[in-house]
Amino acid sequence: MNALGGIPIGRPAWPEEVAELVAFLASERATSIHGSEYLIDGGTVPTV
Helix, strand or coil: CHHHCCCCCCCCCCHHHHHHHHHHHCCHHHCCCCCCCCCCCCCCCCCC
């Protein structure tokens, strides 16, 4: 992790956080979300 610059939020993601995203995406509230990618890495990998 240090070679990547560390984790900006100070810790890796918790399994519960990943489960919350999965539950949201499987719910009726996310019916209009298609073809999206989600990174749950604490901000470690810079994205644009």
